[in-house]
Amino acid sequence: MILTGVLLAVLGLGLVGWFAARGRARLLHTGRGSIHSMPGYHAWHVALWIVFPALIAWGAWQAIMPGLVDGAVMADPVAAQLPADAMSRAAILSEAKSIADNPDAVAFNPLANTLAGPVRDAHGRFGLIGALLVAIVAVAGGGWAFTRIRANFPARTRVERGVLGLLLVASLMAILTTFGIVASLVFEAGMFFKDVSPIDFLTGLHWSPGSARGDNLGDSFGAVPLFWGTIYIGAIIAMIVAIPLGLMSAIYLTQYATPTIRKWLKPMLEILAGIPTVVYGYFAALTVAPIFRDFAASLGMANPSTESALAAGVVMGVMIIPFVSSMADDALAAVPRAMSDGSLALGATKSETIKKVLLPAALPGIVAGVMLAISRAIGETMIVVMAAGAAANLSANPFASMTTVTYQIVQMLTGDQEFNSPKTLSAFALGLVLFIVTLILNIIALRVVKRFREAYE
Amino acid sequence: MSNASLSAARDGNAPLGNARWQTPEALRRISRRNAAERRFKLIGLGAIVLSLAFLALLLVIMLKNGLGGLDWSFLSGSDSTDPDIAGVWGAAKGSLLTMAVTLLLSFPMGVLAAIYLEEFAPRSRWIEWVEVSINNLAAVPSIIFGLLGLAVFINTLGMPRSSPLVGGLTLALMTMPVIVISGRNAIKAVPPSIRDAALAIGASKMQTVFHHVLPLALPGILTGTIIGMARALGETAPLLMIGMRAFVVTPPGGITDPSSVLPMQIFLWSDEIDTGFVQNTSAAIIVLLVFLLAMNGLAIYLRNKFEVRW
Numbered sequence: 068m069i070l071t072g073v074l075l076a077v078l079g080l081g082l083v084g085w086f087a088a089r090g091r092a093r094l095l096h097t098g099r100g101s102i103h104s105m106p107g108y109h110a111w112h113v114a115l116w117i118v119f120p121a122l123i124a125w126g127a128w129q130a131i132m133p134g135l136v137d138g139a140v141m142a143d144p145v146a147a148q149l150p151a152d153a154m155s156r157a158a159i160l161s162e163a164k165s166i167a168d169n170p171d172a173v174a175f176n177p178l179a180n181t182l183a184g185p186v187r188d189a190h191g192r193f194g195l196i197g198a199l200l201v202a203i204v205a206v207a208g209g210g211w212a213f214t215r216i217r218a219n220f221p222a223r224t225r226v227e228r229g230v231l232g233l234l235l236v237a238s239l240m241a242i243l244t245t246f247g248i249v250a251s252l253v254f255e256a257g258m259f260f261k262d263v264s265p266i267d268f269l270t271g272l273h274w275s276p277g278s279a280r281g282d283n284l285g286d287s288f289g290a291v292p293l294f295w296g297t298i299y300i301g302a303i304i305a306m307i308v309a310i311p312l313g314l315m316s317a318i319y320l321t322q323y324a325t326p327t328i329r330k331w332l333k334p335m336l337e338i339l340a341g342i343p344t345v346v347y348g349y350f351a352a353l354t355v356a357p358i359f360r361d362f363a364a365s366l367g368m369a370n371p372s373t374e375s376a377l378a379a380g381v382v383m384g385v386m387i388i389p390f391v392s393s394m395a396d397d398a399l400a401a402v403p404r405a406m407s408d409g410s411l412a413l414g415a416t417k418s419e420t421i422k423k424v425l426l427p428a429a430l431p432g433i434v435a436g437v438m439l440a441i442s443r444a445i446g447e448t449m450i451v452v453m454a455a456g457a458a459a460n461l462s463a464n465p466f467a468s469m470t471t472v473t474y475q476i477v478q479m480l481t482g483d484q485e486f487n488s489p490k491t492l493s494a495f496a497l498g499l500v501l502f503i504v505t506l507i508l509n510i511i512a513l514r515v516v517k518r519f520r521e522a523y524e
Numbered sequence: 525m526s527n528a529s530l531s532a533a534r535d536g537n538a539p540l541g542n543a544r545w546q547t548p549e550a551l552r553r554i555s556r557r558n559a560a561e562r563r564f565k566l567i568g569l570g571a572i573v574l575s576l577a578f579l580a581l582l583l584v585i586m587l588k589n590g591l592g593g594l595d596w597s598f599l600s601g602s603d604s605t606d607p608d609i610a611g612v613w614g615a616a617k618g619s620l621l622t623m624a625v626t627l628l629l630s631f632p633m634g635v636l637a638a639i640y641l642e643e644f645a646p647r648s649r650w651i652e653w654v655e656v657s658i659n660n661l662a663a664v665p666s667i668i669f670g671l672l673g674l675a676v677f678i679n680t681l682g683m684p685r686s687s688p689l690v691g692g693l694t695l696a697l698m699t700m701p702v703i704v705i706s707g708r709n710a711i712k713a714v715p716p717s718i719r720d721a722a723l724a725i726g727a728s729k730m731q732t733v734f735h736h737v738l739p740l741a742l743p744g745i746l747t748g749t750i751i752g753m754a755r756a757l758g759e760t761a762p763l764l765m766i767g768m769r770a771f772v773v774t775p776p777g778g779i780t781d782p783s784s785v786l787p788m789q790i791f792l793w794s795d796e797i798d799t800g801f802v803q804n805t806s807a808a809i810i811v812l813l814v815f816l817l818a819m820n821g822l823a824i825y826l827r828n829k830f831e832v833r834w
Contacts, residue, residue: 332572
């Protein structure tokens, strides 16, 4: 596309401007007296004045060009044949656009073929106008900056002010992202709550979006079974696995292991955290789930399902072990040495010291670590998608198939239903609940960790 | 009591000066405590061994199932409905393009934000908000970023669905907080004497940061970036949200073409009923793990090679 070429041309022009300005500023250097800024800063000043205004112009043109193209195409005599209905009109138009981009595409609607010509013309015309606009802005900006190259011009101060602005913008990206998450979740969930009351959603016991029809939508969107499945898998089964194993391995690594053993074992344990969740999910479905199913069958259970809460929870617990371990490691290390020394001096053995002194002292830190681990487990998606199942059961049987919030978000948004149905919007409502719960867990945990550290400092 | 007799008392069988320690009951109690001590230590070792055994089992099963399928046609082919000719290159190229977009966006943004927060930011309400949101973003479940990508990039801005462009943007938002946090720690670790020296010989604040602090902090920042990128490479859930589950028979030609990524290919193949895909899935997992291992190895190498203890 022509505008991409323009972008490269602008960057090239910036480079040319950089060298030209440096050359000119070097000439100033040979004159009498001193210059305010080094030639390099004059060069950057000119280059920034070429590239930034041009980039802004380019972005603005990208934003308004589709509207201009649509207007021009609609004004074309061919467009008079378009159906009056806005929906099919837009469909044909977008088809014509894809043909204009890619001549090999086959049109579904013959009208799109005839419209492709005008679309391509409009694209070419407005693309050219945009390219000219960007070029003019770049040359004007660069030219203005170039005339300012003088011995007493504070180019360094100007460039540094520009860079400081850039740094500020980069750091504001984080706020923008948070705002984007909150805004999109709240907006889409708000559309969902227009159809389904929040009370029904948060307290209903029956989840079956597939059968949702007509005006009693609230009956099919009761999310309690999902919340229960999430808590049961992520906060109960996974933690039964992760807390003892993670805590004991942290105790061994910090209290018993020699530095050499620790140097080797800790990174090996951390490999567990680096394995992608999709791999754990596949492992859970392929190996762990059949073992638990056979075990359930040997216990005399009728028709145990392959997809079980237990398989997903256990594998998730293993994934969390290094996380719990490193949080417990930090918490144990923060306990002052004098406390355990005192206990050892009174004649307690090492294990007695750990159980009666170190662990109680480190408890707030460990609890905070467990809260962070839970927030991680309930947001985990791929393991439950591949191993936990789709049935929204409200059961305490670990061998039963169970579904979670994240599983249903995936379920509602993959597949090809239209975007604004209550079914797809419910995914955003579930996402909002998940976001709020993990946020609260994180904030409390971080606050506890902070206070705990201050207590021992 | 001397040190030697104390340790002898721990063993519970050596003669002692104090007769109270030699009664059978006391000796029994001591040996019981010693046994408890050994038991506790063994439980700790057992916890680690059990976790590592799980890891070993996972790796062995993937290697056993997958090694047979790793040949040149698998590494150079693209997805197919026939497990014998399906290959991993299409997805790997999608991953490369996605990672390129992620790196190009999140690395400069993350480093610049880290510099601002560590070196220039005034103490104000605004900056506190930025810090809180960075810390929280690092802990937000990845699937939420997928919802953001779907709502903003695809539905609002109309970017092409299931393309490396949207995938890369989404993962960049997810990776940026990781880079900011590791970048801040690396910058914080540069001793103030470096800054003082540069300022004392007349460098401006900006020159001090870009000429002296940043180069010294760069190895730490790079280590954090590689770890963040490795996480992004293994991520599946957010990409599932933005529809990167396309059945792609030819490798994507650019960042706006529909494409798949390695973890997504694993997910798609794991769903196939044809048992031939079990081998493909495991082989693709081996390829992904080799990539991740290489990245983490590079991070460890960089840390060991350039780490300076001030």
